Amino acid sequence: MALSMNTRRRLETQGFVGLDDDTLAAAAPWLRLAPALCATICAVGTILASPPVLWALAATAGLGAILPFHPFDLVYSLGLRRLTGSRRLPANGVPRRFACGVGFVWLLATGALFATSWMVAGYLLGGAFVATASLVATTHICIPSLIYGAACSRFAAPARAGRISPGP
Numbered sequence: 001m002a003l004s005m006n007t008r009r010r011l012e013t014q015g016f017v018g019l020d021d022d023t024l025a026a027a028a029p030w031l032r033l034a035p036a037l038c039a040t041i042c043a044v045g046t047i048l049a050s051p052p053v054l055w056a057l058a059a060t061a062g063l064g065a066i067l068p069f070h071p072f073d074l075v076y077s078l079g080l081r082r083l084t085g086s087r088r089l090p091a092n093g094v095p096r097r098f099a100c101g102v103g104f105v106w107l108l109a110t111g112a113l114f115a116t117s118w119m120v121a122g123y124l125l126g127g128a129f130v131a132t133a134s135l136v137a138t139t140h141i142c143i144p145s146l147i148y149g150a151a152c153s154r155f156a157a158p159a160r161a162g163r164i165s166p167g168p
Helices: 005-013 021-027 030-047 051-066 073-084 094-115 119-139 143-160
Strands: none
Touching (some): 030 094, 030 119, 094 143, 119 143
């Protein structure tokens, strides 16, 4: 399988670093599954204005933030992988787990908006989540991972430049 430089860069932004092209190319299509399921379930929860659906999805995102894999990766690992005879998925890096943490807070807030009858705000926040998760599912562009990378490079840059003295 061929892996474009854009796809490699986008996956590395999510924390999938240190992998050879063959490994990353084999995993790339399957790394879209968890965000696609998140987008789909959030769309259903948003259309129904359902706090329980959104909070259940938030719990899944919360697990994705603390585990080295997203719970929806199990759909692939325990089912689709066996049917397709494909490789294991690489562990999620810190940027992707950070994105899951952002999703956790985002989904909790969306559910809370619906629970408190702030319907328009709930639909806007839910729609924005669906769009963001769909972007990852279709292009591997993960906005929270980009934010994580920008924040880390911003805080690391002064130390590299010698403007911050190291601690004792």
